Amino acid sequence: DAGVIQSPRHEVTEMGQEVTLRCKPISGHNSLFWYRQTMMRGLELLIYFNNNVPIDDSGMPEDRFSAKMPNASFSTLKIQPSEPRDSAVYFCASTAGTGDEQFFGPGTRLTVL
Amino acid sequence: GQSLEQPSEVTAVEGAIVQINCTYQTSGFYGLSWYQQHDGGAPTFLSYNALDGLEETGRFSSFLSRSDSYGYLLLQELQMKDSASYFCAAIYGQNFVFGPGTRLSVLP
DSSP states (O other): OOOOEEEOSEEEEOTTOOEEEEEEOOTTOOEEEEEEEETTTEEEEEEEEETTEEEEOTTOOSTTEEEEEEETTEEEEEESSOOGGGOEEEEEEEESSTTSOOEEOOOEEEEEO | OOOOBOOSEEEEETTOOEEEEEEOOOTTEEEEEEEEEOTTSOOEEEEEESSSEEEEETTEEEEEEGGGTEEEEEEOSOOGGGOEEEEEEEEETTEEEEOOOEEEEEEO
16 A cells, blocks of 8 residues: 555745645545644644544634545645745545544645745 | 643663653543654654553553553663654544654664
8 A cells, every 4th residue: 555645745835825735545544634733833633534524623724724525535635825824744644443543644845935 | 722741852872761751631532642753754653542551562662541641652772763753642532632742862
C-alpha cells in the first residue's frame, strides 16, 4: 500500500488566492483527518470525516476554510481567500477505526505571501 | 477546553533511559496515543493505551493511569535516531487532541 497520499507537497501562493489541498487515504480506512501544524500552535485538528461524513469541524479556523470528502478515496481542503497566517504544514491522516493508529501523509507545506 | 501538557524539551545521552510525561483532562477521555515526528517528517504512531498499565513495544513503552489523568512514554537504550519530537494525543469521544510535543535531543 502506498500509504496516505497528499498533493501538492509544497505550495507557494499569494494572499487572496484560492488554495486546494488534496488527500487520498489508505484504502479501506473509514476515517480521515485534516491537521495543521505551526511552530506557534502545534498540531491542530481541523476536521475529521467518518465514512465520508464530516463529524467534527470545530477546529476549522473560519469560513475561509472548507473541506469535502466526495468519496472514500479522496478529500480536499480548500482555503479561499488565503492569508499569510495560513502558512503552515497541512497533514492528512486516515485510520481504520476511531481509536486506532492514525497514518499520516507526508504533508503539504503551504506558504502564503 | 481539552488540553494536554508535556515538557517542551528533554535532553539525554545515548544508551540512557528517558521518560516523557503527559497530563490530560479527564472529562470524556477515552485513550492516549503517542506519536514520533522527526524534523521535516510526518507524525508516526508509537503506541496506544486505553486501559491502565504499561504497554511495551521494543525499546519503547507507554503507561497510563486514569486515576491520575497521566501517562508517559518511556524510551530505553536511547539512540541518536531517537532525536525527534514526541506527541501525546488524547481521544475524547470522537475528538482527537494532540499535546504541544516534547523535543528530545540525544547526545553522543
